[in-house]
Amino acid sequence: MLVYVVRRLLLAVPLLIAVSFLVFVIVSSFPGDPCREQLGQHPTPEAMQACRQSLNLDGPFLERYVRYLERAVHLDFGHNIRTEEPVRDEILKKLPATVELSLVALLLAFTIGTWVGMRSAMRPGTWIDVVGQILTLGGISIPVFWLGMMLISLFGVKLGWLPFSGWTPSEVGPDLDYRTDFLLLEPLFRLRFDVFLSALRHIALPAIALCTIPLATITRMTRSSFLEELGKDYVTTARAKGLPERRVVGRHVKRNALIPVITITGLQLGTLLSGAVLTETVFSWPGLGTYLVRGADETNYPVVMGCMLLFVTTFVIVNLIVDVLYHWVDPRIRAEGAR
Amino acid sequence: MSEARSAVWRSLRRDRGALVGLVLVAIVVLMAVFAPLAPYGPKERDRDALEALAPSAKHLLGTDGSGYDVFSRLLYGARVSLLTGLAAIGLAMLVGIPMGAVSGFAGGWVDWALMRAVDVMLAFPSVVLAIAIAALFADRSVTTVIVAVGVVNVPLVARQVRGSVLQVRTQEYVTAARSLGMRPARILFRHVLPNCLAPIIVLATLGVGFAILSAAGLNFLGLGPEARVAEWGVMLKEFDRHVMSDETWVFIPPGVAIAITVLGFNLLGDGLRRALDPRTR
Numbered sequence: 001m002l003v004y005v006v007r008r009l010l011l012a013v014p015l016l017i018a019v020s021f022l023v024f025v026i027v028s029s030f031p032g033d034p035c036r037e038q039l040g041q042h043p044t045p046e047a048m049q050a051c052r053q054s055l056n057l058d059g060p061f062l063e064r065y066v067r068y069l070e071r072a073v074h075l076d077f078g079h080n081i082r083t084e085e086p087v088r089d090e091i092l093k094k095l096p097a098t099v100e101l102s103l104v105a106l107l108l109a110f111t112i113g114t115w116v117g118m119r120s121a122m123r124p125g126t127w128i129d130v131v132g133q134i135l136t137l138g139g140i141s142i143p144v145f146w147l148g149m150m151l152i153s154l155f156g157v158k159l160g161w162l163p164f165s166g167w168t169p170s171e172v173g174p175d176l177d178y179r180t181d182f183l184l185l186e187p188l189f190r191l192r193f194d195v196f197l198s199a200l201r202h203i204a205l206p207a208i209a210l211c212t213i214p215l216a217t218i219t220r221m222t223r224s225s226f227l228e229e230l231g232k233d234y235v236t237t238a239r240a241k242g243l244p245e246r247r248v249v250g251r252h253v254k255r256n257a258l259i260p261v262i263t264i265t266g267l268q269l270g271t272l273l274s275g276a277v278l279t280e281t282v283f284s285w286p287g288l289g290t291y292l293v294r295g296a297d298e299t300n301y302p303v304v305m306g307c308m309l310l311f312v313t314t315f316v317i318v319n320l321i322v323d324v325l326y327h328w329v330d331p332r333i334r335a336e337g338a339r
Numbered sequence: 340m341s342e343a344r345s346a347v348w349r350s351l352r353r354d355r356g357a358l359v360g361l362v363l364v365a366i367v368v369l370m371a372v373f374a375p376l377a378p379y380g381p382k383e384r385d386r387d388a389l390e391a392l393a394p395s396a397k398h399l400l401g402t403d404g405s406g407y408d409v410f411s412r413l414l415y416g417a418r419v420s421l422l423t424g425l426a427a428i429g430l431a432m433l434v435g436i437p438m439g440a441v442s443g444f445a446g447g448w449v450d451w452a453l454m455r456a457v458d459v460m461l462a463f464p465s466v467v468l469a470i471a472i473a474a475l476f477a478d479r480s481v482t483t484v485i486v487a488v489g490v491v492n493v494p495l496v497a498r499q500v501r502g503s504v505l506q507v508r509t510q511e512y513v514t515a516a517r518s519l520g521m522r523p524a525r526i527l528f529r530h531v532l533p534n535c536l537a538p539i540i541v542l543a544t545l546g547v548g549f550a551i552l553s554a555a556g557l558n559f560l561g562l563g564p565e566a567r568v569a570e571w572g573v574m575l576k577e578f579d580r581h582v583m584s585d586e587t588w589v590f591i592p593p594g595v596a597i598a599i600t601v602l603g604f605n606l607l608g609d610g611l612r613r614a615l616d617p618r619t620r
Contacts, residue, residue, distance in 0.1 A: 026471050140549075140605060143598065146594030146598070149594065157582055269464075292470060304471055312462050
């Protein structure tokens with residue numbers, strides 16, 4: 001087991017280095033000269049030189065790449081060209097909003113998806129199976145940003161049930177002096193349930209919109225996994241010895257069938273982050289998605305670089321954790337790996 | 340060949356999902372073809388419309404805040420969406436098929452190197468990579484989005500093609516061709532790739548749907564063509580201006596159009612998969 005974990009970790013390092021190189025190549029090829037934009041058309045040579053040095057635009061390509069890697073390892077992504085704030089600080093400020101939105105969406109998708117998927121596998125062809133198919137097809141066909149618009153228009157504007165903007169401390173909990181940027185989790189840990197409820201209401205619409213993407217995959221995966229498991233011999237045995245269906249599924253099938261579903265849920269993070277970029281833009285969510293889009297639109301390359309590196313690293317690490325967990329949960333795979 | 344084709348067609352015709360998909364795709368194609376019959380041009384503004392006008396006889400689906408006719412732009416948008424989806428997947432195939440074929444057929448270090456390149460690209464969330472590629476263009480246009488979405492799809496195509504090639508190359512007729520002394524390139528193009536066609540067709544069909552969805556997203560984010568271009572994602576950028584005054588006719592139709600198109604290609608692709616691969620039936 002330990003050998004496996006170490007081997008996977010060692011494999012992740014060259015992948016991350018290659019990924020960082022691709023990010024560097026893309027970002028270095030952005031059009032325009034950021035220093036010229038910053039300093040105007042006729043800068044002094046000294047100012048130009050200082051600017052190029054601080055933005056790591058000075059010197060041969062490989063030298064710049066090494067310097068960039070060195071800085072990135074220390075989480076130094078340079079300064080935002082527009083605001084001149086360190087990109088790291090800006091990212092840390094915006095990260096919690098994206099993390100909370102993604103977690104709530106993933107939780108929603110997992111709860112609904114496994115429930116619907118399990119039911120539709122147990123009763124194929126009934127109404128719940130139809131619901132499952134609608135979720136599956138809808139999730140991959142309906143643009144998540146448009147779904148967000150529909151939710152805003154219906155539940156936010158027309159019915160006025162839920163807020164659809166204002167993920168800020170003053171809107172979510174005006175009487176709570178927030179110490180972190182975790183607007184949802186902090187009130188929970190400080191046992192301020194009134195503020196927590198308010199945060200839940202604020203996060204509801206974007207989370208519902210975003211959850212449809214992983215929901216499609218999770219529902220489909222759960223259904224096929226349960227169907228496969230239900231056809232196995234031990235299920236026939238369990239039924240033959242007179243176990244009620246509820247116990248057959250709850251005790252025996254569930255444990256085996258949910259393993260691939262959990263893996264798939266973890267691997268949904270990539271599509272989830274992609275969806276988060278779009279969802280955040282619709283809801284003006286102050287997270288990394290809106291930050292990245294604005295950065296790309298302004299060709300603000302320290303911003304794009306920082307966001308991309310963060311997204312990819314998270315993605316790679318989560319994949320790694322999912323893989324390791326998968327090995328740990330399922331003894332059959334562990335045995336195969338040991339051989 | 341024609342016998343096999345008619346077998347595929349027969350099984351498609353019996354497949355309700357595939358038929359619905361075919362109808363939906365046909366609707367979008369007809370919209371694109373007959374767009375010039377629309378009452379207004381794609382960039383034609385109604386100067387009398389100082390604000391968004393509700394649907395009426397004059398404007399079937401109303402106008403947006405700039406005086407554009409929503410119905411006409413919806414029809415022209417079908418052209419841009421289909422073009423973007425097809426071109427992006429075409430680009431992905433153009434690069435991905437040779438990449439995957441060489442990788443699977445050559446094996447060894449070539450395979451290793453190409454697949455590591457695929458791994459690196461797949462390590463990015465797709466929209467994030469597409470955004471970064473779109474930012475490379477100084478003047479953003481429809482082409483920007485085609486390239487961004489196309490590049491993001493290359494690793495998926497390459498991996499699929501490689502898998503199929505690996506399967507086919509162990510077949511006896513490939514061994515036979517090799518023992519007859521046929522050149523590897525000839526074996527690849529004459530015997531291996533034609534037998535990998537089925538999964539490639541399925542992947543392409545599903546891919547067009549996915550590409551149209553991603554492209555609409557990029558356009559909505561403002562990384563595509565300017566606001567005057569009649570494209571569904573671009574039309575949805577106006578959402579903020581219209582939601583508070585409940586001018587739903589501006590932002591409901593483009594989303595429905597995207598969903599119908601993507602759903603159509605997904606259903607059709609799934610149906611093709613069932614028709615072309617007898618094992619899943």
